[in-house]
Amino acid sequence: MNFASLAVVAATAATFGRITLAKLSRVIVRQRLLSEQTRLNIDAIKQGIEGRPVMTFGTFLAYSFSPLPSNYLFIAYGLTSLSIAFLAVPFFVGRLVSYAFWIKTASAIGDRFDLDWVESSPYFIVYFIVSQLLFIPIIYGFTRIDWHSVFAGGRFQWLRRSH
Numbered sequence: 001m002n003f004a005s006l007a008v009v010a011a012t013a014a015t016f017g018r019i020t021l022a023k024l025s026r027v028i029v030r031q032r033l034l035s036e037q038t039r040l041n042i043d044a045i046k047q048g049i050e051g052r053p054v055m056t057f058g059t060f061l062a063y064s065f066s067p068l069p070s071n072y073l074f075i076a077y078g079l080t081s082l083s084i085a086f087l088a089v090p091f092f093v094g095r096l097v098s099y100a101f102w103i104k105t106a107s108a109i110g111d112r113f114d115l116d117w118v119e120s121s122p123y124f125i126v127y128f129i130v131s132q133l134l135f136i137p138i139i140y141g142f143t144r145i146d147w148h149s150v151f152a153g154g155r156f157q158w159l160r161r162s163h
Contacts, residue, residue: 011099014099018073024078025075025079043081044148045080051151053086056086060087061091061094072139
């Protein structure tokens with residue numbers, strides 16, 4: 001098996017899939033479902049990210065190495081209306097390196113221990129379901145944080161609803 005080619009194809013597919021999520025998030029959620037107050041609030045994130053490009057790149061790169069689901073990161077990022085390349089490039093680099101590592105490592109372990117997918121698959125299914133259920137409310141909470149207060153004053157508070 002050519003590990004490098006497999007890692008390139010997998011990282012490319014993962015990146016393009018996440019780009020699609022971000023674009024759909026922008027077109028469907030931001031433009032059609034979010035209130036004007038929520039859009040203005042999320043624009044504070046945009047300003048905060050644009051003002052810290054090196055830290056943002058490093059954060060996105062580090063996140064791409066983690067086992068945490070990245071779908072929600074791209075959905076949330078799509079709400080900001082920032083350039084997708086700003087997130088996609090560090091994500092691709094991180095996934096390329098991590099996929100190459102995990103493909104090689106899993107192959108070596110599988111050859112050595114003769115592991116069976118059927119025995120371990122229930123653990124992965126539970127992880128997937130639990131992570132999806134936990135991250136949906138996190139995205140909602142993301143839109144309810146007063147981002148102007150976070151970036152301007154360095155303090156956390158919830159966004160107040162306008163009446």
